[in-house]
Every structure is written in C-alpha cells, then in structure tokens.
Amino acid sequence: MTDSKHGSKKVRIDKWLWAARFFKTRSLAKSAIEGGKVQLAGQRVKVSREVAPGDVLRVRQGWDEREITVLATSEQRRAAPIAQTLYQETDTSIDRRNRAAEARKAAGALTRPSQRPGKHERKALERLRKQFDPP
Numbered sequence: 001m002t003d004s005k006h007g008s009k010k011v012r013i014d015k016w017l018w019a020a021r022f023f024k025t026r027s028l029a030k031s032a033i034e035g036g037k038v039q040l041a042g043q044r045v046k047v048s049r050e051v052a053p054g055d056v057l058r059v060r061q062g063w064d065e066r067e068i069t070v071l072a073t074s075e076q077r078r079a080a081p082i083a084q085t086l087y088q089e090t091d092t093s094i095d096r097r098n099r100a101a102e103a104r105k106a107a108g109a110l111t112r113p114s115q116r117p118g119k120h121e122r123k124a125l126e127r128l129r130k131q132f133d134p135p
Helices: 013-019 026-034 080-086 091-108 119-132
Strands: 038-040 056-061 064-070 087-089
Touching: 013 026, 013 038, 013 080, 026 038, 026 056, 064 091
Parallel strands: none
Antiparallel strands: 038 056, 056 064, 064 087
C-alpha cells in the first residue's frame, strides 16, 4: 500500500465501486456487475476483476450512464468528497447525462395517462423503447 487513503494497487471492482460511493452496499455493486451494468473498456466484467488507476469504466445507474476514469484505488469507504477523488467522469459522459436529464424533464411535462398501461400498450411501449435504446 502506498497511502492509507488512496493507493495505486489493484482492488476488486465491487469493492472499488462501493468505496467510490457508486453503490450503497457491496452486494448492490455485485448485482450491478453481474447484471452487465458495469463495463471495463467496453467489456462486461466479473465481480472479482481488479481495477487500477487509468482504467475506464462505464457504470449504469437507473437512467444515468457514467463513463469514468479510475484515478486512485481504495478498499475503504470514506466521506463523499474523498470518494470523488478516486475517479473523474469524462466530459462527454457529463454532457450525455445532462441532455438525457433534460429530455426526461421535457417528457415528464407531457400529460400522464390516468391509468396503468394494459398488456398491448405495455408491449407497444417496450417495442418503442427497444427502437430508441442502444443495445
């Protein structure tokens, strides 16, 4: 270990995501990794995969997808300001998230249906989402 707070050694990806405060628990981080919501250099990873400074991760949380560069590693969860020094989000990722948030806000301004969609409406919505969402 090079430093008590941050190091340059390799750390398991689930532990790092938890320490960097992307997920509240390690088991949530593990579930996200197993569900394919975390990618390293464009590839799905296993929970035991280790990350090192310089690695580029893509983390999907709810509606948001972040592309981040690992700056330092840590096995301990610390205060949020310290955790934010472990990574840096790319400018394109920030722009993409902001545009998506604005689009969601604009879509939320549309009138909401008075009831839940039925089977046929739900299937039509799924087809529409698949058409616009990249794989």
